Amino acid sequence: MSIAYYKRFRMEIDLDRLPPLGALPEGCRWVAWHPAVLSSHAFVKFRCFRMELDARIFPCLGDQHGCAQLMRDISTRRGFVPEATWLIARGNDYLGTVQGVIDRTGVGMIQNLGVIPEARNQGIGTSLLLQSLYGFYEAGLSLGMLEVTADNIGAVRLYRRLGFRRARTLYKAVNEV
Numbered sequence: 001m002s003i004a005y006y007k008r009f010r011m012e013i014d015l016d017r018l019p020p021l022g023a024l025p026e027g028c029r030w031v032a033w034h035p036a037v038l039s040s041h042a043f044v045k046f047r048c049f050r051m052e053l054d055a056r057i058f059p060c061l062g063d064q065h066g067c068a069q070l071m072r073d074i075s076t077r078r079g080f081v082p083e084a085t086w087l088i089a090r091g092n093d094y095l096g097t098v099q100g101v102i103d104r105t106g107v108g109m110i111q112n113l114g115v116i117p118e119a120r121n122q123g124i125g126t127s128l129l130l131q132s133l134y135g136f137y138e139a140g141l142s143l144g145m146l147e148v149t150a151d152n153i154g155a156v157r158l159y160r161r162l163g164f165r166r167a168r169t170l171y172k173a174v175n176e177v
């Protein structure tokens with residue numbers, strides 16, 4: 001067993017200067033948070049992350065039961081923000097998920113933004129992220145934040161494009177076999 005260190009960025013954005021939320025791609029619709037959609041968030045999260053680098057850093061993301069437990073933890077946490085927690089659906093399928101929580105300092109923390117591989121590069125990730133940030137803003141918050149693995153080039157580029165700036169660099173220690 002060895003320990004690997006993964007470089008991560010904490011990035012932040014002012015919520016009173018968000019770009020406008022555009023229309024969803026054709027056929028897509030918003031699904032607001034309700035306890036009845038917890039398992040849908042969990043399953044789409046699993047589909048989004050199972051093949052990704054973040055599933056090595058946070059093994060629960062690569063496991064269906066782990067994703068279900070994570071969703072239960074997030075949605076029962078004290079700072080959970082339903083208005084910042086969304087799914088995007090097309091037909092009977094869910095394409096992406098995002099959740100929001102307020103941390104102890106009153107900052108809106110984006111959790112686990114994910115879009116299934118087949119639905120990427122259509123603007124769905126951008127829409128989910130903005131919808132969640134507007135949810136924080138409507139809940140009265142002024143700062144949004146997230147953490148991203150530095151090697152997740154596409155995600156970092158998306159966040160920069162929307163106006164996120166790097167606030168801190170962290171190293172996440174992971175036991176690897």
Ligand SMILES: CC(C)(COP(=O)(O)OP(=O)(O)OC[C@H]1O[C@@H](n2cnc3c(N)ncnc32)[C@H](O)[C@@H]1OP(=O)(O)O)[C@@H](O)C(=O)NCCC(=O)NCCS
Nearest residue numbers: 048052113114115120121122123124125126148155157158
């Ligand atoms: C990161 C992630 C959420 C992005 O989702 P996405 O739906 O592909 O994001 P978008 O489509 O909004 O943006 C991705 C690119 O598509 C482009 N795009 C947006 N709308 C488009 C359209 N209609 N046609 C073509 N391209 C489009 C965007 O310009 C963007 O390119 P750029 O960032 O190089 O400028 C997704 O790749 C993912 O789920 N990855 C795995 C999980 C993960 O790592 N999550 C982040 C954790 S911090």
